[in-house]
Amino acid sequence: MKTSAAVAALSLFACALLALPAQAKDKDAEFFENVQGQWVGPGEIVAGKYKGTKFTCTLEGSTPAAATGMTLDGNCRVGIFNQPMKATIARSGNSYKGTFLDGSAGKGLDITGGNVSGNRVVLAINRRQLSGAMQAKFNNDNSMNVTISVHLEDQLIPVVGMSLKRVDTTAVGSVAKN
Template sequence: MKTRAAAATISLFACALFAFSAQAKDKDKDAEFFQTVEGQWVGPGEIVAGKYKGTKFTCTLDGSTPDETAGMTLDGSCRVGIFNQPMKATIARNGGTYKGTFLDGAAGKGLDITGGSVAGDRVVLNITRKQLTGAMLAKFTGDNTLNVTISVRLEDTLIPVVGMTLKRVDNTAVGSIAKN
């Protein structure tokens, strides 16, 4: 009887250790994804729905990652004609998900990032501002191209409202990310 209990305890311990090891590997893959965002990015975008549909803009952003956890900051500006608007998004792993802000967060004129996950060559983030909810998808389509789509939720449907394609313009060396 003691042997069965010991075997069961060892099995539970082994399962817990395996689960912890798998979770650590997933977290390392998350950090690997965000490290590929480091560097300088430039690219066009367009508002594809809503009041400002058809408005085109160009963004210049610097990507960086924190030392202490998986995450990233994109900081720079976007230009529409002669007007220049500062842009900044910061996200960091918080437990098993991601938290952060776009501009000054929902308390100001921006958005809160309330959750998210990394899967291979993409990150999906939950975004909110008051009653508005949605998602931001950032997906690598090559080592030097990052497509970003921001969608808002209308009832049970996500409607794309902003699309952007950023190209790396520096010589930052990056490795490939596993495609899912």
């Protein structure tokens, strides 16, 4: 009798667990999982000294196993010149930190904050007196736009734009639209 009562209690407990709503997956982690894969596309410098310069980037997107974030690593080409490109970010508290190229201590930028909202991430970037934002937005699972803007007086001015297309067969989940 005691055994059947224990089995019944365990069965009720198991049913109760199954009835609980599944824990929601971290929306930021879902966003960054969509970055995984190979991306290729054109870009252009749209303001400043090199305005009108067109380039093509080939990037590999990955996510770290131990943190919420991403790395886009590869190169961008202007004519016969090839420039390595790398952006790495990871969650730090309720925001994000990371580097573009080798960070502001080298020839790159520091990523000093940011957040994910729906189908886009907006990151604060900084290099000495220069500050701005880098935005990556998914148009769909296989298309992403990246814009880098800098503060000039009281305005945020776009200076670089890229349109990247996924060129591999990485299976991704749908990105929430905002």
